[in-house]
Amino acid sequence: MMIKPSFFELIEANPVIAAVKDDNGLSTCCSCDDIKVVFILYGDICSIEKIVRKIKQAGKIAMVHIDLMEGLSCKEIAVDFIRAHTLADGIISTRPSLIKRGKELGLYTTLRIFLLDSMSYENIPKQMANAKPDMLEILPGLMPKIIRRVTKMAKVPVIAGGLISDREDVMNALSAGAISVSSTNPAVWMM
Secondary structure, X not given: OOHXXXXXXXXXXXXXXXXXXXXXXXXHHHOOOOOOEEEEOOOEOOOHHHHHHHHHHOOOXXXXXXXXXXXXXXXXXXXXXXXXXXXXXXXXXXXXXXXXXXXXXOOEEEEEEEOOOHHHHHOHXXXXXXXXXXXXXXXXXXXXXXXXXXXXXXXXOEEEEOOOOOHHHXXXXXXXXXXXXXXXXXXXXXX
């Protein structure tokens, strides 16, 4: 597919991903030329099409965090809904089955993993094998030592997210091997 390389190129060219959690963040990121990829962390079955449309009209890649969409179940049919009723480019989920379904439907996929302890870290290879995502997002993104380990293990690009709040956080995550960072902080988007 010709589109997939441009997705990675966009992230590599501008490694800050705007993660929007409300309409104010949506408006801010849509007016920021440097933001090329948007993670949608809010919305519901009635509003998601409009949110995605606004992002697409701004010329950006729209990634829907499907787990956070009110009114959608945690079943594969939710991914089918996003594909059929929005212009979303891809999905984010903590559920490998939803990532797998997104790939089947030709969507970009990002598996989000919360690294809370050694068990969640050790479970990454199994989740990666089951889901086969395009990218892996690990939270919190303030762990350079762990980011280094995960990037060696994952075999797909890694995004660091969660608690990224300043230039030092961004640079530490990127220096540790993350391809990009995601943040809900508009000040980070403008760096």
